[in-house]
Amino acid sequence: MDQMDQMDQMDHGAQLGTGSAGIDAVALLLRLVLLFGSAVVAGVGLLRPLVGAVGRRLTVVVAALAGISAVLAIVSILTVGANVVGAVVHAALAVAIAGLLPKPGAARWPAAALVVLVVIETALGSSGIDFAVDTVFVAGATVWLGITALSLGVAPQEWRGSSLRLGPLAITLGGLLVLAGGTQLALSGIGFDRRLYGSAFGVALLAILVLALVATVVAAVPRADPGRTYRFGAAAIAIGFLAWSALAAIPKPPELPVPGVPLLASVSVADQDVPVLVSPQRPGRNLVHVPATAGEVSVAVEGGQAVRATARPGAEGSWAEVDLPDGRSDLVLTKDDSPAKVEVDAGTAEGAASAAGSDGPECAAAALGGLLNNRRTLLTACPSDALSDDDADALRKLVGFLAERRAPVIDLVADETARGAAAAKVVREAAARKNIPVAPGQSPDGALVVVSGWDLGYRTMRDAATAQREKPAYGYGLYAAPWLLHGPIVNLVASSSIPLRFDPREQLAVSYAVTVGNGFGGESPSVAGFRNWLGDQWRSVSGEVQIFASAQVNAMPMYPNEPHPPGMVMARDYRGQWVPEGTVVPVSVPLKS
Structure with missing residues (x-):
């Protein structure tokens, strides 16, 4: 499983036509001119031993292209942060080829080195089959461009050796370029959907394949002067090479939206990249979620009334309720009067009713966990729709823990969801077996146990914090169901306890917390999201139930400019925390009953 590799990734390319990661036009132009000029120079130098004397015009052209390539290589150090050693070597090789052009045998060695360098620079870190495909295309195009340039500067009879047959070589090169272009299209994952022409x-990609086919067809036409074959196909090869070189700098379009699969995208709005989550992506009411770092954002179906995204109890960031029509449509996000579009596809089937209600944020957070690990599954149910066996067992053991502490009464708070009702029943039955009364309302002498969803859980913890500030209350502690381990809820009180089957401080849990933070604007993790992120690997972290205490670390709040003791750590927002500015630690041994 690649969670660590995916920690800084997400499927957040903007939807068709909106590119979140914009293309720097100047940097792209510099890249294209540099690589194209270098390819021509390298091709001429590589094939120089195959011809006799070259004309002055070709010598001047090669020298000019080499000079431009050398200058642009150095400029790239200052403008786009290119590797200094690589850029200097690139410039030196280009100049060396131009200088050694009168010496056929000597020119091919720096030319071969420059071809390798152009392949590496074109691939930009690709490996495996991607690098092999890059090598085939760049080398093939370089040879074609080199023969084209030489055929303009030397007479046909100047080509040395009868072993080189330019006609068959052109067909071979064209076939290799078609194969490389087709392979690249297959590897891209775009296939033949609308992204092929809509991004x-x-x-x-389409231009590369079509132009390679054109060059191959041209090569198949017999001619007395084979050099003309290369000249006729040169435009197609040149444009195809430029398109190939540009691929690494063009944002790859995201996966197309799938009806019923929550959508994770990113848009560039008001000069800021904003991650967007749409759940459940079905006709009717949907939740559109953006992180708190996005600021004030409004959302609307294109042509419809805009809705401002606002906070929801128990959840982080901002949420807007939007009604999606059947099929495809565009959501318009607006910030500071700057709009951006996100393409959605709701299909026609009904979605989970709980996905857009008061429990919608937890449902969306669960979907987010799966999306951050490339799990694009249909949302057919939400966490609040059923109580899992693991959570039921954790609640029974929580009651047993309270019985060992001799809690006189349990103040139980549940909601009317299927999970809430089942959880309340589990707690009542377990309490009855332990002879602990369950209070229908607040009982400050006992323990507060909350098994509701995020919304009611948030309001309950808020009220409990108020009650504890006014007078002694809940002397046996505040306890929350496992799914309520979420920063906005547990941070409302100084300390609360949760029965968990995993340790939030362990590597996978921390990795997930970092992934969510990186992938969605600093968002805090959730238990349901963690489960979906892990998928089948959840079994590897799901152990015995322990009681964990969530506590705020910043117990002595100070004003930003207030003096503090030397060495005192003031920053509390550590990466990988499950609770912002807090900690989660075990306070019991594994519970057996």
Whole structure:
């Protein structure tokens, strides 16, 4: 499983036509001119031993292209942060080829090195089959461009050796370029859906394949002068090479929205990349979620009334309720009068009713966990729709823990969801076996046990914190169901306890917390999201139930400019925390009953 590799990734390319990660036009132009000029120079140098004397015009052209390539290589250090050693070597090789052009045998060695460097620079970190495909295309295009340039500067009879047959070589090169273009299209994952013609990345891929086919067809036409074959196909090869070189700088379009699968995207709005979560992506009421870092955002179906995204009890960030029509449509996010679009596809089937209600944020957080690990599954049910066997067992053992502490009464708070009703029943039955009364309302002499969803859980913890500030209350502690381990809820009180089957301080739990923070604007993790992120690997972290205490670390709040003792750590927002500015630690041994 690649959670650590995916920690800084997410499927957040903007939808068609909106590219969140914009293309730097100047940097792209610099890249294209540099690589194209270098490919021509390298091709000429590589094939130089195959011809006799070259004309002055070709010598001047190669020298000019080499000079431009060398200058741009150095400029790239200052403008786009190119590797200094690589850029200097690139410039030196280009100049060396131009200088050694009169010496056929000597020019091919720096040319071969420059071809390798151009392949590496074009691939931009690709490996495996991607790098092999890059090598085939760049090398093939370089040879074609080199023969084209040489055929303009030397007479046909100047080609040395009868072993090189330019005609068959052109067909072979064209076939290799078609194969490389087709393989790249297959590896892209775009296939033949609308992204192929609706995104810059797809258009570039399509252009590469079509132009390679054109060059191959041209090569198949017999000619007395084989050099003309290369000249006729040169435009197609040149444009195809430029498109290939641009691929690494063009944002790859995201997966197409799938009806019923919550959508995770990103848009560039008001000069800020904003992650967006749409759940459940079905006709009717949907929740559109953006992180707190997005600021004030409004959302609307294109052509409809805008709705401002606001806070929801128990959840982080901002949420807007939007009614989606059947089929495809565009959501318009607006910030500071700057709009951006997100393409959605709701289909026609009904979605889970609880996905957009008061328990919708927890449902969306669960879906987010799966999406951050590339799990794009239909949302057919939400966590509040049923009580899992693991959670039921954790609640029974929580009651047993309270019985060992001799809690005189349990103040139980549940909601009317299927999970809430089942959880309340489990607690009551377990309490009856332990002879602990369950109070229908607040009982400050006992323990507060909350088994509701995020909304009611938030309001209950808020009221409990108020009660504890006014007078002694809940002397046996505040306890929350496992699914309520979420920053906005547990941070309302100084300390609360949760029965958990995993340790939030362990590597996988911390990795997930970092992944959520990186992937969704600093968002805090949730238990349901963690389960979906892990998938089948959840069994590896689901152990014996222990009681964990969530406590705020910043017990002595101070004003930002207030003096504090030397060495005192003031920053509390550590990466990988499950509770912002807090900690979660075990306070019991594994519970057996």
